Amino acid sequence: MDIGTGTSRIGIAGAGAIAFGSAALLHRNGHDPMLWSPSSAGTAALAEGAPLTASGAIEAEFAPRIADSAATLAAENDAILIALPGYGHKAVMDALVPHLRNGQHVIVSSHASLGAIYLLQALAARGVTLPVTAWGTTAVTGRKSSATEVRVNTVRSQVDLCTVPDARADCGLAVCTRLFGDRFRTRDGLLAISLSNLNPQNHMGIALANMTRMERGETWSQGQNVTPNVGRLLEALDAERLAIAEALGLEVRTIFEHFHLSFHVPVASISEMNQQMHAAGNGGTGPATADSRYVTEDVPYGLALTVALGELTGRPAVLHDAGIRIFSAMYGRDFRSENDLLAALDLGRASLDDLRQAARTGLLHGAPASAAS
Ligand SMILES: NC(=O)C1=CN([C@@H]2O[C@H](COP(=O)(O)OP(=O)(O)OC[C@H]3O[C@@H](n4cnc5c(N)ncnc54)[C@H](OP(=O)(O)O)[C@@H]3O)[C@@H](O)[C@H]2O)C=CC1
Numbered sequence: 001m002d003i004g005t006g007t008s009r010i011g012i013a014g015a016g017a018i019a020f021g022s023a024a025l026l027h028r029n030g031h032d033p034m035l036w037s038p039s040s041a042g043t044a045a046l047a048e049g050a051p052l053t054a055s056g057a058i059e060a061e062f063a064p065r066i067a068d069s070a071a072t073l074a075a076e077n078d079a080i081l082i083a084l085p086g087y088g089h090k091a092v093m094d095a096l097v098p099h100l101r102n103g104q105h106v107i108v109s110s111h112a113s114l115g116a117i118y119l120l121q122a123l124a125a126r127g128v129t130l131p132v133t134a135w136g137t138t139a140v141t142g143r144k145s146s147a148t149e150v151r152v153n154t155v156r157s158q159v160d161l162c163t164v165p166d167a168r169a170d171c172g173l174a175v176c177t178r179l180f181g182d183r184f185r186t187r188d189g190l191l192a193i194s195l196s197n198l199n200p201q202n203h204m205g206i207a208l209a210n211m212t213r214m215e216r217g218e219t220w221s222q223g224q225n226v227t228p229n230v231g232r233l234l235e236a237l238d239a240e241r242l243a244i245a246e247a248l249g250l251e252v253r254t255i256f257e258h259f260h261l262s263f264h265v266p267v268a269s270i271s272e273m274n275q276q277m278h279a280a281g282n283g284g285t286g287p288a289t290a291d292s293r294y295v296t297e298d299v300p301y302g303l304a305l306t307v308a309l310g311e312l313t314g315r316p317a318v319l320h321d322a323g324i325r326i327f328s329a330m331y332g333r334d335f336r337s338e339n340d341l342l343a344a345l346d347l348g349r350a351s352l353d354d355l356r357q358a359a360r361t362g363l364l365h366g367a368p369a370s371a372a373s
């Protein structure tokens, strides 16, 4: 993508809270977003002409362009932002791959389970070369309050990213800064970004400790319910993640930096920081159903990758592993087997060196046949 100046056309795959909130941020920054809902359901009201309204940390009312297909989204935009839960990434990438072209730029927010490698390999098989920038989290947080409204809870001060292949790192940072503002910090490759997504560990503790509230469909404050014991569990989960990063020689944010940079509260214990967020009206609302991405996304696409990296680095993530086992028992599902990205990448066949290299080149197990020829 030409870094350029002025208005850029950005296609957003997704029509949930983050897609709407990111569209509002792009609009506020003078860009021209287009939304694509894979089932069309998420954009039906907008397609009929209703404006998108953002409130909270971003106040805006505007009419984003709406795509009727992945082909339209790819054809009519300079860059694509994938902004939906990890369990939709492979299907959406598969839909986009035939239509993406050299020179475009893809951003994945939040990046999940080495999806950038899956995408780059699929593109390489078509002979298409473009940079994929992976974000450790999202630029905004929020919830959809109706089919056309999003409540933006916060715009984060800092988002970790990396670009694959790493030779395009400067371009990735420049593109993201121009589109979303000066809020990005480049991390050292895709393994660092994979270990920079704190949702899986945080949501594990929050969902485990509040499962009956979720199952009973209660309305409950997320921040307030990060009580001292829950806070200590999150800190212990964080220590497992940081030990893996240390074994890999990677610098990643701590859970304390995460809450400070995302929710603008001073550093304290994790429980105290969450109580402060709650007091400031910024603690968020926990899931009101057990069918929540806190489990259905974060267990298979988040905890499972951390456990795999723990095994490869000799720093077993025993609490993360226990989380997968407990949620699988609770839901009567084998969450470990639900990750279609890691299965497609055949991660079990990869050594740590293979992964380290792929985290920079985007190619695992060598280049695809058609790209190599
Ligand atoms: N919301 C937040 O504050 C935060 C979110 N995140 C992360 O950001 C990402 C997006 O979150 P958010 O927008 O809240 O999630 P939502 O659940 O609101 O996303 C809904 C969107 O995902 C699409 N989708 C759901 N399942 C599939 C599927 N199987 N295949 C294709 N598309 C699918 C829906 O499609 P359709 O339109 O067809 O219904 C819809 O467009 C997630 O990874 C989340 O963990 C991270 C931090 C904060």
Ligand SMILES: CC(C)(CO)C(=O)C(=O)O
Pocket: 141, 142, 199, 202, 284
């Ligand atoms: C609510 C929040 C910001 C913190 O758990 C979040 O990460 C999410 O909704 O996924």
